[in-house]
Amino acid sequence: MEKRVQFRSTWLPWVLLAPQLIVIGVFFFWPAGQALLQSFQLQDAFGVSTEWVGMDNFKTLFNDPGYLASFKTTAVFSVLVAGLGIGLSLMLAIFADRIIKGALFYKTLLIVPYAVAPAVAGVLWVFMFSPSLGVLAYALGKLGINWNYLLNSVDAMTLIVIAAVWKQISYNFLFFLAGLQSIPKSLIEAAAIDGARPWRRFWTIQLPLLSPTTFYLFVINVVYAFFDTFAIVDSTTHGGPGQDTSILVYKVYYDGFKALDLGGSAAQSVVLMIIVISLTVAQFRYVEKKVQY
């Protein structure tokens, strides 16, 4: 899309663009290029010698059972976060959409977690689930469930999934509510006159019309689970017990900054870049073909 009328100037647009181009040049393209370059290099821990190793870093990576396990962990984690987050917030939005009295009050309370930093969300949930003093761990103990996220990897995964979903519910909820409110009332009324009950109307009208929103949210939630949850993992389980909650982005950080394996870490960055880019492209292609109504 272009404007019909445009200004002409040889220097002004460049001046206007300069701040943005300088910032992304120095802090985006340079580092991204470095990541790409390093992923083909092997550097010793002191940075003294650098050697070109071609695809070796990638080969090592995909032969490393720890990395493949981390892939699986990330897949399980992101599907759980996206699925639960979308399901729960859709349910909340469907019911909130029916409410007229007090709607603003509920909505205000439901958007607060959006403002909470992932790291802080992690701390809040660790506090409730801490085996020695957490309220929820205590309640589970009373029910005969021996909860300990430090030792049991299922417990640890549950903890980070709950914290991640809690934090993301506001965002999903707002989108679903906006989506529901943009469905023409006349459609719902027509269906009601034809005798469709609320449950039927949900399945045959609202849900299909929400499919673009749902798809968009699915991509956003997967991206969120892949990257923004680093802080949740780091403030709760530290990737443990063992490596059982070490998601990909946590591993990039751990291998690069704790284990000082720069080439391996860079290769992991490149793999992550490819994943995000494919997700984004999938999203754009889908949006192009967006359901029309």
Added chain:
Amino acid sequence: MVERRGTLGLLAHAVVILGVLIVAFPLYLAFVASTHTTQEIVQAPMPLLPGSNFWESYKHALFGGSGNGSEAPVAHMMWVSLVTALVIAIGKISISLLSAFAIVYFRFPFKGFIFWTIFVTLMLPVEVRIGPTYQVVSDLGMLNSYAGLTIPLIASATATFLFRQFFLTVPEELLEAARMDGAGPMRFFKDILLPLSKTSMAALFVIQFTYGWNQYLWPLLATTSEDMYPVVIGIKRMIAGGDAENAWNVVMATALLAMAPPAVVVVLMQKWFVKGLVDTEK
């Protein structure tokens, strides 16, 4: 709604209230914990009603005290967070306004190339290129400075994209009329485009302020000295001591302090924020 049926309306309220209770429970519990002493909290189960230690906990959190773990005063960390969040929000909005203006309203060579150069940055979050970005910032000597904390996070085109979408919807007639009255590009930008963009700017401010305030991974790497820690890092360092040794009342007071400013911004600017959030997608 189409029909008024008592039971369904009741069910709707019940589900939503339950949802709100579950969502709000961690926040409530954090508040309760912040009003007790550490001793009261560590004996499971901790009390579920507020206690009387409110002032002590918050004073301890804000101005520091003696005990285990990191004891840096939170008041200073809040200041660091505030500066960081404001610089990120305002910086991002300003450079994006200018570049979106150039992209939409000017004809110049290599425009298509520039357009894609900027928008490809939408795809890669800072987490993905974290190692090399750290090296660049460290080479430039920007660790432990506000510049190092903020500028790398400004390097993304989310805001540019939003402003571009918005500028494209501004009627052409406005530009034609302005030119006929003899207004140059900057005059048009300042007197017509900026006032029209107020709502988008407000929405973006909320989103970017929250984003900047809540950053974790980047500040974790870019700051090593305690007086440059944002509050989100500070709170993480407080719980390093292990369950029994943490001063949980102070930790929870800090958690609430850390979430207060973005929460206030989000709640007060709810209307614009929701609009901006939902519009970004289109």
